[in-house]
Amino acid sequence: MEMAEIPEGAPLQQRVAAAWPRLAPAEQKVAAFLREHPQEVGFSSASELGALTGTSDATVVRTAKALGYSGFTGLKHAVARSLATLMRPSARLRSRVEHMAGSTEELLDRVFEDAAEVIHETRRSLRADAFAAAVELLLPAKEVMTFGAGPSGIIAEYLALRLNRLGLRARHTADMGFRLPDALVPLSADDVVVIFGPARLFKEIEVIVDHAEEVGAPVVLITDALGPALGDRVAVTLLATLSASGATREALGSLAVVDALALAVASQLGERALETSELLTRLRGHFLPPGSPHYGRDE
Template identity: 45%
Template structure:
């Protein structure tokens, strides 16, 4: 493939797993702070990433550029394309049309990147779990909580966490053999991911990763990876493809045991019915009057 046609994002996604740790830090910074890096010197990028000028230049070359100057030119073109004024409002050029068009592209890309065998493997892993622990930080925490809720409604044991630092340790205590960790991490290399995966391996739990670019980085440490296409513009939320994948996974797990899912749904409906009636009740009896002393 002609690498001159690849965006910086694509280059980083394809090579992140092969980069040394220091260069990986620089690549992550460039991906997450592209506009800031356009006019930054090697020294400024090095200071922001805790590396050196030489590491910044080596990273640019590792990504296929002749040096930092060509990388900055590529970034400039990428940012200009992403921030070009939208077409004037109209049936084919409204803001609404733009957002829905981007959402459609991201979902189509996610579907294209997800093979049937990979998806089936992920469903089997979740369906066979003793308990599922869903992990996500920031917007991804919402999707993690959504997965746990949907699985519990199917009669499966599931919980979610968005904890970081020391607080995460409490949520990992109960992880055991036969459990499954589902990691929602679009593109950021978080220290917590390493801790979660190391602990999962230590106790005999399996891991499913849902990410747009970290699959190659953790390929040898997770059981299966599902790709969730990223957005270059930010017009649609980072969790969009992850949530749609989650819906598909939940339906796949449900199909493994329709009887359990149906019984659980009936129980949920019954509880909701009771609660709705309770909420409308009024006290119909008065407490007994206490006799007053003569």
Template identity: 45%
Template sequence: MAKSSRCVSSEAGVDDLRARVQERLDGLSRAEQKVARYLLNMPQEQLVFATAEELGQHTGTSDATVVRTARKLGYSGLPELKREAGRALVTTVAPATRLEQRLASIGPDLERAMATVFTEARDELENTLAALKLEDVRTAVSLLSHAREVMAFGVGGSELGARHLALRLNRLGRRARFVGSTGFRLADDLLLLGRDDVVVIYLPGRALPELEVLLDHAQVVGARRILISERRLAKQFAPQLDVALYAAGGAGRVAAESTSALTLTDLLVHGVATLHETQAVETRNTLTSLRERLLRK
């Protein structure tokens, strides 16, 4: 008999966690061992939505013990542990099933949903900030500020970040365009890419088939390349990138996976604005004037 998607996701998600627990269990306190065993036996579709406080209550420990356990298992914290579980769900569970799991896990309790959404968003932003390197941010800002044109690429959940970058840069008076094409249609958008351009690629936690072609072509024409994604993809494509910026996120969560990417985009746009202050102010005045005229029509 074929295994259900829930069973498959659970098996795939616990492999890394099981290895970490087996390797480090003896170095944990009794309370931490209790948490580790609970995490190991917990269904992954429930783990990705659990807060440190809830896990502390279920194990008879505390939220601080839960966080400490995650770190002693080699994760940066509970959010990273949950993201690894969420990544397993992405590769093994259909989107509709993940939605069912989210609804079943949190239920109709809006108070719990509110706490979950804001906790996830805060955790993602804190993890993104902790992983950011100032020198990488400066490099990205410099590339964007000197670009003839910026091509912001993103599809699916990553489209929002790419559209946001293109819009914000346009409002500074900088040339930018959003590209969300895939397959053959992407070829037409790549034709306009030139030597003095910059490609900013927004990716979720998985690579797209188009990514290799996009990066290869950008490299051939001499366009600079920035990736905003998770660490695994940044390492995988590092030789083809000028800079990679980490944006925490992941599927199987209530908070949007684009939360960190959008915030990081705002940081980059602010950096560009400070280098082109006069142009930014003049463009904003023009935008305001055009809006006022349109409102009078």
């Protein structure tokens, strides 16, 4: 009997149906639990799911791979993306609070374990060729415009700050609605746009991409879930993973990507970056007394 193939990007329920005939009995127990209780995946470890299903952590990992995921972490993040579009924010918050209940030690462990998982998954998902292509776009840009909404706006501002300090002209905008067009008017084909859009396709993102296409400015998208929606309308997509449980927020993976981009740009700019750094230090010196312990510190 020919087994059904699992399509790329298929939802969990479809993956379970396609893989079911070739799963071992213990793996079927895990798959059935995942299908019926997907909200538990983001908040549980492989060993915890093994206990809940009467199997083992090894069986949970094997099941995840049999369902077409890269592993248990890939399963967690794929299910989290799906639930993010189906659950109300208040429902997601209630679920996080309920699952995070416990001692202070347990809460701290969960948050820091989640942060480590986000960083690890972001690195695993971030393709070196896409990253290098993004750096090559930034280096010759006349100006880099960064955009992000909400917490992503903070990371967009941070990237613009880092680039300016390296000698690249950059600006950021977090404007929404009728204020956004003012930020788009100066955009030209010599510029580059960097959009931070973790999961929600805001109207503002579509407007920015449309206008960038119109003027010929390439777009770098830093996202967890918007790659398929924007496709080849952007020049480069860099994946920055979101937390599966929500214990850490959307900025963590993007922040690591920004730091990597800034370091890569600095290494390419060489003396230009060093000269800009020296100029910044000299200008700061006007506001600090000689001998100050903060004199020359990069802040």
